Amino acid sequence: xxxxxxxxxxxxxxxxxxxxxxxxxxxxxxxxxxxxxxxxxxxxxxxxxxxxxxxxxxxxxxxxxxxxxxxxxxxxxxxxxxxxxxxxxxxxxxxxxxxxxxxxxxxxxxxxxxxxxxxxxxxxxxxxxxxxxxxxxxxxxxxxxxxxxxxxxxxxxxxxxxxxxxxxxxxxxxxxxxxxxxxxxxxxxxxxxxxxxxxxxxxxxxxxxxxxxxxxxxxxxxxxxxxxxxxxxxxxxx
Amino acid sequence: xxxxxxxxxxxxxxxxxxxxxxxxxxxxxxxxxxxxxxxxxxxxxxxxxxxxxxxxxxxxxxxxxxxxxxxxxxxxxxxxxxxxxxxxxxxxxxxxxxxxxxxxxxxxxxxxxxxxxxxxxxxxxxxxxxxxxxxxxxxxxxxxxxxxxxxxxxxxxxxxxxxxxxxxxxxxxxxxxxxxxxxxxxxxxxxxxxxxxxxxxxxxxxxxxxxxxxxxxxxxxxxxxxxxxxxxxxxxxxxxxxxxxxxxxxxxxxxxxxxxxxxxxxxxxxxxxxxxxxxxxxxxxxxxxxxxxxxxxxxxxxxxxxxxxxxxxxxxxxxxxxxxxxxxxxxxxxxxxxxxxxxxxxxxxxxxxxxxxxxxxxxxxxxxxxxxxxxxxxxxxxxxxxxxxxxxxxxxxxxxxxxxxxxxxxxxxxxxxxxxxxxxxxxxxxxxxxxxxxxxxxxxxxxxxxxxxxxxxxxxxxxxxxxxxxxxxxxxxxxxxxxxxxxxxxxxxxxxxxxxxxxxxxxxxxxxxxxxxxxxxxxxxxxxxxxxxxxxxxxxxxxxxxxxxxxxxxxxxxxxxxxxxxxxxxxxxxxxxxxxxxxxxxxxxxxxxxx
Numbered sequence: 001x002x003x004x005x006x007x008x009x010x011x012x013x014x015x016x017x018x019x020x021x022x023x024x025x026x027x028x029x030x031x032x033x034x035x036x037x038x039x040x041x042x043x044x045x046x047x048x049x050x051x052x053x054x055x056x057x058x059x060x061x062x063x064x065x066x067x068x069x070x071x072x073x074x075x076x077x078x079x080x081x082x083x084x085x086x087x088x089x090x091x092x093x094x095x096x097x098x099x100x101x102x103x104x105x106x107x108x109x110x111x112x113x114x115x116x117x118x119x120x121x122x123x124x125x126x127x128x129x130x131x132x133x134x135x136x137x138x139x140x141x142x143x144x145x146x147x148x149x150x151x152x153x154x155x156x157x158x159x160x161x162x163x164x165x166x167x168x169x170x171x172x173x174x175x176x177x178x179x180x181x182x183x184x185x186x187x188x189x190x191x192x193x194x195x196x197x198x199x200x201x202x203x204x205x206x207x208x209x210x211x212x213x214x215x216x217x218x219x220x221x222x223x224x225x226x227x228x229x230x231x232x233x234x235x236x237x238x
Numbered sequence: 239x240x241x242x243x244x245x246x247x248x249x250x251x252x253x254x255x256x257x258x259x260x261x262x263x264x265x266x267x268x269x270x271x272x273x274x275x276x277x278x279x280x281x282x283x284x285x286x287x288x289x290x291x292x293x294x295x296x297x298x299x300x301x302x303x304x305x306x307x308x309x310x311x312x313x314x315x316x317x318x319x320x321x322x323x324x325x326x327x328x329x330x331x332x333x334x335x336x337x338x339x340x341x342x343x344x345x346x347x348x349x350x351x352x353x354x355x356x357x358x359x360x361x362x363x364x365x366x367x368x369x370x371x372x373x374x375x376x377x378x379x380x381x382x383x384x385x386x387x388x389x390x391x392x393x394x395x396x397x398x399x400x401x402x403x404x405x406x407x408x409x410x411x412x413x414x415x416x417x418x419x420x421x422x423x424x425x426x427x428x429x430x431x432x433x434x435x436x437x438x439x440x441x442x443x444x445x446x447x448x449x450x451x452x453x454x455x456x457x458x459x460x461x462x463x464x465x466x467x468x469x470x471x472x473x474x475x476x477x478x479x480x481x482x483x484x485x486x487x488x489x490x491x492x493x494x495x496x497x498x499x500x501x502x503x504x505x506x507x508x509x510x511x512x513x514x515x516x517x518x519x520x521x522x523x524x525x526x527x528x529x530x531x532x533x534x535x536x537x538x539x540x541x542x543x544x545x546x547x548x549x550x551x552x553x554x555x556x557x558x559x560x561x562x563x564x565x566x567x568x569x570x571x572x573x574x575x576x577x578x579x580x581x582x583x584x585x586x587x588x589x590x591x592x593x594x595x596x597x598x599x600x601x602x603x604x605x606x607x608x609x610x611x612x613x614x615x616x617x618x619x620x621x622x623x624x625x626x627x628x629x630x631x632x633x634x635x636x637x638x639x640x641x642x643x644x645x646x647x648x649x650x651x652x653x654x655x656x657x658x659x660x661x662x663x664x665x666x667x668x669x670x671x672x673x674x675x676x677x678x679x680x681x682x683x684x685x686x687x688x689x690x691x692x693x694x695x696x697x698x699x700x701x702x703x704x705x706x707x708x709x710x711x712x713x714x715x716x717x718x719x720x721x722x723x724x725x726x727x728x729x730x731x732x733x734x735x736x737x738x739x740x741x742x743x744x745x746x747x748x749x750x751x752x753x754x755x756x757x758x759x760x761x762x763x764x765x766x767x768x769x770x771x772x773x774x775x776x777x778x779x780x781x782x783x784x785x786x787x788x789x790x791x792x793x794x795x796x797x798x799x800x801x802x803x804x805x806x807x808x809x810x811x812x813x814x815x816x817x818x819x820x821x822x823x824x825x826x827x828x829x830x831x832x833x
Contacts, residue, residue, distance in 0.1 A: 016256035021491040028543030088264055215251050
């Protein structure tokens with residue numbers, strides 16, 4: 001059995017699909033590729049395939065990871081060249097390597113993700129940079145930011161997501177450059193927060209009522225794992 | 239989508255399920271507009287996930303796009319949130335492949351699968367900035383055409399459509415586009431083009447016929463042009479093996495209702511259930527050869543990567559030597575990890591055995607449609623299956639390890655009494671008892687009850703629909719009955735929705751105004767309970783002076799002129815009359831096979 005770990009980027013054309021859509025898309029591409037796929041044992045065999053972290057709808061990404069198991073010999077180069085032919089516009093494989101069989105699973109590694117949100121302003125809304133910075137200060141100054149979590153049996157519960165915002169700051173704008181917010185958010189099994197929720201809360205602090213004139217474009221720059229109590233890019237060692 | 243301008247980006251960022259509008263799927267055909275001599279957009283008046291589950295759409299997409307000089311793109315009904323955004327932003331409805339507005343195509347073809355999508359059809363025209371009525375459209379505006387089951391009685395839509403294609407369009411559509419291509423080089427009027435089209439087999443141009451009414455009744459249809467046919471005959475594919483069929487269908491990104499490879503085993507159905515329109519309009523039965531089925535299945539799996547294959551038809555277990563086909567498919571697809579399934583199973587032991595062989599893995603639910611709960615009523619509708627057979631089949635399925643059953647019934651069928659409705663409760667009760675004795679494990683039973691809608695081109699086309707109050711009373715009877723039966727889950731179709739469906743299924747051109755008004759009042763997605771509004775429809779009927787009951791609840795006489803009498807589905811009127819009479823005669827011995 002061969003285990004291949006790969007990285008990919010997702011651009012504008014494909015950013016509107018969900019995590020489950022991505023799973024299906026990749027699995028069907030793999031099945032078309034003719035590579036010797038490994039299936040799980042049991043009643044309904046499925047592909048042994050995984051992403052490091054679900055990518056939200058409407059987010060582009062620079063460096064995502066996935067892994068897949070093969071029943072026969074496949075080289076990383078072969079994997080990239082054969083699979084690339086089956087992937088749609090908007091998805092590019094950026095690397096692959098063979099992983100140890102007993103290495104921990106990809107999703108278990110991810111502890112944080114870095115997003116860049118860019119404010120796209122059309123007509124109307126011309127809020128200044130300082131207003132945004134002030135709103136962010138207010139937001140981060142809060143001890144609690146409650147986010148709804150729908151638990152089983154549809155009981156609504158609230159979780160404080162403030163601790164999950166590890167870092168958030170605006171890049172210093174130059175001349176006409178758009179307003180850009182960097183967000184380092186906790187992710188993985190210990191809980192996380194959606195970047196869209198953070199932005200929604202930020203907009204509330206602004207009491208911004210312009211619905212259509214401005215919106216945020218989200219880009220996921222990097223995934224992180226924990227290493228000696230520090231965050232290290234997941235790409236390290238790839 | 240080729241050009242994502244800022245407006246579009248903005249729209250997609252705000253809308254629910256943006257994958258509905260993005261296009262760019264695997265196997266989607268993006269052709270160059272400049273190089274295509276004739277351009278068509280196929281419009282499906284329901285959401286993307288519904289439309290992309292329709293096999294007809296995929297067949298037509300291939301049949302046109304395989305021609306080098308032609309191009310076909312797709313457009314679906316936008317969700318209500320997307321509609322609001324399009325109107326807010328003042329953007330026209332666009333086709334998925336190129337993102338171009340509908341007005342940049344030569345022809346818009348609507349797939350008319352059910353009557354409750356008519357308001358969506360008007361909405362899509364409006365959002366596409368196409369004048370609703372044919373008479374308002376000048377020569378440069380795209381032609382608007384329709385096809386699918388509803389084209390067999392398209393009269394309520396007549397003023398909005400330039401023409402309809404009756405029957406199977408995969409050969410007809412490229413022919414029509416070819417004519418259109420030639421016409422574009424000439425300088426003649428649109429009227430001239432329509433007259434030319436009316437000479438094509440299967441094409442019905444409603445504006446070339448004028449209905450004449452006497453009082454409430456339709457008296458006749460007068461021809462407006464001397465050359466047009468008296469009766470329009472449906473199109474029919476004679477040889478399925480040589481007909482176009484997709485081998486590389488578009489794979490949606492988002493989950494659709496049916497998201498799998500589909501190979502059609504045969505068209506038509508030999509069963510002749512008297513309520514079933516599909517059983518009549520798709521006659522005669524034409525089979526695809528076993529070799530062709532296997533070849534197509536393998537090619538589809540290779541080009542899509544689908545993990546599931548559906549062997550589709552109106553009654554798949556009627557395919558001759560189906561077990562051999564399955565065996566061969568099994569051998570050929572071995573190692574591909576493909577699950578096969580057979581939709582529309584009959585309730586008999588043979589079908590259960592086949593389902594058993596096909597279905598590896600977890601056995602969740604089997605679906606059956608006895609339609610009626612008494613043998614008498616099943617004979618009336620010609621769903622000839624005995625109670626003994628039902629129990630044997632269910633027993634076999636239980637032995638095979640199935641965990642649950644879904645049973646479909648209908649209420650309001652001709653000759654039905656309350657006794658027949660109570661029998662549904664009683665039959666389900668006995669099935670539950672039987673399961674308890676036999677299974678020793680929990681078996682889920684869900685029962686779904688729809689309301690009979692008389693349809694054009696069936697033996698029951700003359701029959702009235704049960705009045706609303708009676709439908710509600712019978713639904714109440716069911717609810718009371720099932721209340722005492724824990725573990726059986728009852729669901730039913732909204733009575734008013736079925737009423738509206740019946741109005742349009744047997745409607746004539748006088749309904750068009752009511753339809754347009756209902757649409758302007760805000761009716762959309764009438765088949766979706768969360769959007770359907772009977773009060774708005776009542777208002778529309780009232781303000782246009784239409785009595786909907788006249789259409790749904792009237793009994794037509796044999797010598798009445800029916801709104802669809804000039805449309806020939808290939809089954810003679812005498813057969814409908816014979817089948818209609820037999821339904822009510824006590825002599826059930828002579829039930830020879832149809833065709």
